[in-house]
Amino acid sequence: MRVYDCAIIGGGPAGLNAALLLGRTNRLVALFDTNNDHLAFELQESISRNGNAAIEFMQAAKEKLNQYPTIHSIVNQNVRVIKQSDNKLFKIYAEDGENFLAEKILLTDGAKIQTDIPNIELFYNKSIFTSPYSFGWELKGKKLIYINETSDVALNAKIIYNLSNDLIVATNGNEIKEKEKRELENKGINVITDKIQEVKGHNGELSSIVFQNGLEVEREAGFITPSAYTTNVIGQGFSCDFDEHGLIVVDHFGRTSEKNVYAAGDAAQPAPTEIVLSEATGIQVAKTINSDISSEKFKK
Structure with a gap:
């Protein structure tokens, strides 16, 4: 052989x-x-x-x-x-x-990516990405969500904020440092720490995110940093x-x-x-x- x-x-x-x-x-x-x-x-x-x-x-x-x-x-x-x-x-x-x-x-x-967010894999590389450097320009000015399940949230959130100031940061139930949370919120970025219950959309195109507390937010695209x-x-x-x-x-x-x-x-x-x-x-x-x-x- x-x-x-x-x-x-x-x-x-x-x-x-x-x-x-x-x-x-x-x-x-x-x-x-x-x-x-x-x-x-x-x-x-x-x-x-x-x-x-x-x-x-x-x-x-x-x-x-x-x-x-x-x-x-x-x-x-x-x-x-x-x-x-x-x-x-x-x-x-x-x-x-x-x-x-x-x-x-x-x-x-x-x-x-390993995460417990239901159905999110249906949106990978279509409307939810891992890198703002690869797809940031295409998402410029859209309603964005940044899902970060790690303890280091602020840096990438600042990078993504430069693409669109209509930004929501979600930690999917994970803690965020209070100083980072205040820093983001002072720029008008809504920080949601509740777990994500559902990702909604069609054919890989994101339309909204539903949280376990019942809140549903309309979003067009986003990025994820899993734990x-x-x-x-x-x-x-x-x-x-x-x-x-x-x-x-x-x-x-x-x-x-x-x-x-x-x-x-x-x-x-x-x-x-x-x-x-x-x-x-x-x-x-x-x-x-x-x-x-x-x-x-x-x-x-």
């Missing part, structure tokens, strides 16, 4: 860029596009792709990767990874029954360390606590993560992987 230098789990921006770099340095790469919550919006934060549809970017990137015989792309396949008994190789089991062997694993299959994330299933199958937010712990070079397992993109860094930053981490960690492989093989 063919042994790949690296198997990349996740075909998003981090995984695609990592595959390109490794493939172009003559490493054999298996790229598994697990198709988990891919980008269904326009790219805005990159000057080179401002306004381009994300799906078009992804398709064009995959076509470019197909030009390299060193890169084997496996599309729309969920996988299971098991470390072999010799502790040197990983075996990847794809949905279609095909098996692969790899020396290194790079996890780039992302992370998902926790969960990595996709493949990331949970490893013995890597996770931080208090549910993200994979990595060193400055993308190495996890499990030998020969690396992570990049949303799975290993706190959101909001702009696409260009995900691309950059994919490149950075791919360089680390290539350096590690080079050092190891040079000794043989």
Whole structure:
């Protein structure tokens, strides 16, 4: 069975860029596009792709990767990874029954927001976003809500206030420092600490937020900073360390606590993560992987 230098789990921006770099340095790469919550919006934060549809970017990137015989792309396949008994190789089991062997694993299959707000996932990347830098311009002047479930509310609220002064901050039942609350309210920002009962809208377009105290506020769009994330299933199958937010712990070079397992993109860094930053981490960690492989093989 063919042994790949690296198997990349996740075909998003981090995984695609990592595959390109490794493939172009003559490493054999298996790229598994697990198709988990891919980008269904326009790219805005990159000057080179401002306004381009994300799906078009992804398709064009995959076509470019197909030009390299060193890169084997496996599309729309969920996988299971098991470390072999010799502790040197990983075996990847794809949905279609095909098996692969790899020396290194790079996890780039992302992370998902973990919150108890009912139905909010129906609005992600349509009218509720994680980053004001990616979609702030498009929401300028709208009736906005900023949901923050952490203890650090004020900074992002100030950033979003610059986009629209018709802003409501909701903590979904979490406490907010009294000083921060007063500071926001002095600017006319309504701070609501009750838990959110329902998110209303149609086809992903937000119309209102209902709180458990019965209050319903009309909103057109918003942003969320959750208290926790969960990595996709493949990331949970490893013995890597996770931080208090549910993200994979990595060193400055993308190495996890499990030998020969690396992570990049949303799975290993706190959101909001702009696409260009995900691309950059994919490149950075791919360089680390290539350096590690080079050092190891040079000794043989």
